[in-house]
Amino acid sequence: MGSVVLVDVTAGPGIGFLPMMALGPAFAGLIGNVRRSVVIGVVALVLSLMLSIFNDQLGERRGYTTLFSVAGVAVAGVAATAMRQRREAELASVRSIAEAAQRVLLRPVPRNAGHLRAAVSYTSAMADARIGGDLYEVVTSPTGVRIIVGDVQGKGLEAVETAAVVVGAFREAAYDEKDLMAVGERLERALSRHLSGEKFVTAVLAEVRDGDGATLLNFGHPAPLMIRPDGSVSFVEPPERAMPLGLDLEDGPAPEPHPVPFVPGDQLLFYTDGVSEARDRFNRFYPIDERGDLFKDPDPDAVLASVRHDLADHVGAPPHDDAAMLLLRYRDQ
Known part of the structure; x- marks a missing residue:
C-alpha cells in the first residue's frame, strides 16, 4: 500500500492509481489472522481517504466509488480470513482424528517377536490423511508369530472402515485359531457381513x-519378497492364484497354505500394490526385486526408509495409491 501511495503522489491525480489501494485488503485474507486483516483494511481506507483529499476527488463520484470499493474489499478480506481460519481449524481437527484412528487401526507393530525383527512403513495417497485402505498387523500367538498385510479395494472412509473390520477380526482370530486357514475363514466371515456388491x-x-x-496364505495379494543373506532376491509365489477376501470362494480357487524356508539372516518383505504397481514417467513399474542392495542395512527401519525414498524417486510425483510395507528379519537371539 505504501508503494501505491508513493506512485499516486508522484504521478499526480490524473493517472488514477488510487483504486489499487484495494490490493492490500484483498491479499490480507490469504495470510495472517482476522485482526491483521482488520488493521490492513482500516489502514487502506484511511490512506484512500487521504489520497482522495490530496487528489481533490473527495466530493466527486470517482472518489466516493474508490472509497466504497476499498471498504468493500476490506470487509470481504476480513470475512475471507475468518473463513480460512475456521477451515484450518477444521482441517487440524480432522488430522487429529485421523492420527487417533491410525493409532487404533494401524498401531505400531512389536519391534521384536522371538527371533523376528519387524519394521513397517505406511504412505497414504491422500495428502491430508494419515491412513487409507492398506493394512498390516503382527500378532504373537501360542503357535507362533502371525502377520497380515492387505489392501482394501477403493479409497476414502469406506476403505478405512473395511480395513478396520479386517484388522479387528485378524487380531482375534490370529490368537484363537489353530492354523492359518482357520484365520482366513474367520476373516472371510467377518467381511461377508460387512461388504456389499463386488468389494474385496x-x-x-x-x-x-x-x-x-x-507358512504363507495368499488371498490374491502381491507375492512377498524373500531376501537371502547372500543377496539373492525372489518372489514367494503361491502354488496357485486365489480369490481375494470378500468374494465367494466358490467362484474361484481357495488359497492353499504353502511353507517357505525362513532361517536366520533371511528377510521377508510384505507390501501392497502401491509399491509394486508404482510407475515412473515412462510407465515402468517399480522393480522392487532389483533393489536387493537396499536391504543390507542392519536396521530394518532404515531399510524401509531407503526403499520408500527410492520408490519416491522412481515415481517422481506424489503417490497415486497407498503404499504399505512390512519387513520381517529372522535373526539369532
Whole structure:
C-alpha cells in the first residue's frame, strides 16, 4: 500500500492509481489472522481517504466509488480470513482424528517377536490423511508369530472402515485359531457381513514358528519378497492364484497354505500394490526385486526408509495409491 501511495503522489491525480489501494485488503485474507486483516483494511481506507483529499476527488463520484470499493474489499478480506481460519481449524481437527484412528487401526507393530525383527512403513495417497485402505498387523500367538498385510479395494472412509473390520477380526482370530486357514475363514466371515456388491480385500497371511520356517496364505495379494543373506532376491509365489477376501470362494480357487524356508539372516518383505504397481514417467513399474542392495542395512527401519525414498524417486510425483510395507528379519537371539 505504501508503494501505491508513493506512485499516486508522484504521478499526480490524473493517472488514477488510487483504486489499487484495494490490493492490500484483498491479499490480507490469504495470510495472517482476522485482526491483521482488520488493521490492513482500516489502514487502506484511511490512506484512500487521504489520497482522495490530496487528489481533490473527495466530493466527486470517482472518489466516493474508490472509497466504497476499498471498504468493500476490506470487509470481504476480513470475512475471507475468518473463513480460512475456521477451515484450518477444521482441517487440524480432522488430522487429529485421523492420527487417533491410525493409532487404533494401524498401531505400531512389536519391534521384536522371538527371533523376528519387524519394521513397517505406511504412505497414504491422500495428502491430508494419515491412513487409507492398506493394512498390516503382527500378532504373537501360542503357535507362533502371525502377520497380515492387505489392501482394501477403493479409497476414502469406506476403505478405512473395511480395513478396520479386517484388522479387528485378524487380531482375534490370529490368537484363537489353530492354523492359518482357520484365520482366513474367520476373516472371510467377518467381511461377508460387512461388504456389499463386488468389494474385496487382497491379503497375505503368514505364520512364523521358531525353527519351522514360515507358512504363507495368499488371498490374491502381491507375492512377498524373500531376501537371502547372500543377496539373492525372489518372489514367494503361491502354488496357485486365489480369490481375494470378500468374494465367494466358490467362484474361484481357495488359497492353499504353502511353507517357505525362513532361517536366520533371511528377510521377508510384505507390501501392497502401491509399491509394486508404482510407475515412473515412462510407465515402468517399480522393480522392487532389483533393489536387493537396499536391504543390507542392519536396521530394518532404515531399510524401509531407503526403499520408500527410492520408490519416491522412481515415481517422481506424489503417490497415486497407498503404499504399505512390512519387513520381517529372522535373526539369532
